[in-house]
Amino acid sequence: MKFNRLSTFTASIAMLLAASVTAVASDPLASWNDNAAKQSVVAFVERVTDEGSPDFVPVEERIATFDNDGTLWSEQPYYFQLAFALDRVKAMAPDHPEWKTKQPFKGVLEGDLKAVMAGGKKSLIEIVAATHAGMTADEFEQIVTDWISTAKHPKTGRLYKEMIYQPMLELLTYLRANGFKTFIVSGGGIEFMRPWTEATYGIPPEQVVGSSIKSRYEVRDGKPVIVRLPEIDFVDDKEGKPVGIHSHIGRRPILAAGNSDGDWQMLQYTTIDHSPSFGLIVHHTDGEREWAYGRESHIGQLDKALDDAKQKGWTVVDMKQDWKTIYPGE
Amino acid sequence: MKFNRLSTFTASIAMLLAASVTAVASDPLASWNDNAAKQSVVAFVERVTDEGSPDFVPVEERIATFDNDGTLWSEQPYYFQLAFALDRVKAMAPDHPEWKTKQPFKGVLEGDLKAVMAGGKKSLIEIVAATHAGMTADEFEQIVTDWISTAKHPKTGRLYKEMIYQPMLELLTYLRANGFKTFIVSGGGIEFMRPWTEATYGIPPEQVVGSSIKSRYEVRDGKPVIVRLPEIDFVDDKEGKPVGIHSHIGRRPILAAGNSDGDWQMLQYTTIDHSPSFGLIVHHTDGEREWAYGRESHIGQLDKALDDAKQKGWTVVDMKQDWKTIYPGE
Incomplete structure (x- = not known):
């Protein structure tokens, strides 16, 4: 090989290397294996953000709703x-x-x-x-903040707030980078989540929907306070999720992600007779790195929604196959 | 005057003119007279957005809540x-x-x-x-959309949705340009407002808080629907406003604007024991261009909140004195 050719060859290799490094560094879903799940969500986002596409969706309608327990963080052996x-x-x-x-x-x-x-x-x-x-x-906010900063899971020894799914964090960031507004829509308590969702998921309090107890406004010793009452106000689960979305957001999401039958109605509401739209189910298949459960589970039962996924075209994420890492920093 | 001097003089005049034009064009609150009300809101916004100021507020906490009836649009002779x-x-x-x-x-x-x-x-x-x-x-959304696009006020002959206050539109835009997230917090029906607040005020459905009736999720003929039920769910007025803010937004506003005693508790909740913060009351003093009412009015009574304004440091906007124009395009 002559010097010129060698030089060209070296330069080409260098460029190829540089290109690969850039590709890796800029892959917004780096913790996802390059399987069908990742490909389908990327294809969806590209379709709805491409102004030339018939499926283009204006920024203000790019609403994405995420269940929390079992979808953004773990939920075993019982809800955190x-x-x-x-x-x-x-x-x-x-x-x-x-x-x-x-x-x-x-x-x-x-x-x-x-x-x-x-x-x-x-x-x-x-x-x-x-x-x-x-x-x-x-x-209550202070009590939750103190607990979430210190409480650890007995099995993993991690802080509960560190048992969040790295691939889902990447998905949230990727969606926001593409103009989506990301919401939590969880059966969990709204005020249990709000103190830490912004720092943990980048989701501010006003974009958290959850179950709630009633509350009352009072002026105590000259200071305005909200008092938490021992009475259920709203259960944001199953058929409650579309109602919670309607009440808090006021329009149908175009993307919804869940992991259990508690999310079935939210997935229906998001995707049926509503196009373009995207339904995603996190299937807990990894008994080694996380937990494996589904059809028979007391916590996070996934049965009807899984049956429905194929017919409705929802993307089922196989945690074991589709995720390179589970928790951040692994 | 010699030619050089004349030239310099002309150039100076031209520059002065250009500067004035720019100043007018770039005044974000052009429909406000340069009185205390305008000055105080501008001073507040400058304080909370200046990173060097002890009153600096991070963007995510810049929450501003606005009553609708009588604060963003008219409300006489009865609520629209x-x-x-x-x-x-x-x-x-x-x-x-x-x-x-x-x-x-x-x-x-x-x-x-x-x-x-x-x-x-x-x-x-x-x-x-x-x-x-x-x-x-x-x-229901379609019914509201049809009505709001065509219904006219008997006195002004304007579409109801054109009876919005130009100075308040400017204030909303000015706040958003300074990193505020603007919300409506109204005693009016949440689903009566959402179909048109985005186009009219730049406030999207998910930032509208209001009174609501109960609703239920159903699948009808294979299609998911939210059914509106004849039962009051929540009254977002008076002591309900802080509760509605807590439920939908999850943090205290740093700016609240209202026009009646229905906003009294929201103003308290926003400003008492919470600094920096800003309370604003629109006082209807202009019987010629709009309506003049307050202490004795059946609609939009302003009595206790007006008494409280001085002690609490809330800014009272005198519509007649402080606003150059009332409605857009006047």
């Missing part, structure tokens, strides 16, 4: 908000000596979750009322 | 949404022969508003239920 509530019962116990002999609190304090669950929904509501109501909104 | 409801009763009457003999509908059809009002709140709820519920959300 329940872990919060149980921790609160323990923290509050010194002021409630009667809890030592009174279910469901007795069960919580003795670590006997079976006794707690034996009381069913009524027990859970009692725990929520005791731990989530009675204080002002500012006080 | 009532005009909508009365028009709907007339439009629906052919399908309801029983209304000819049944109050409050009989009164509406005969133009006898006294008979309607004699029934008090119960009658109004009956009218709202008949005209605002029973259809899907999409159908």
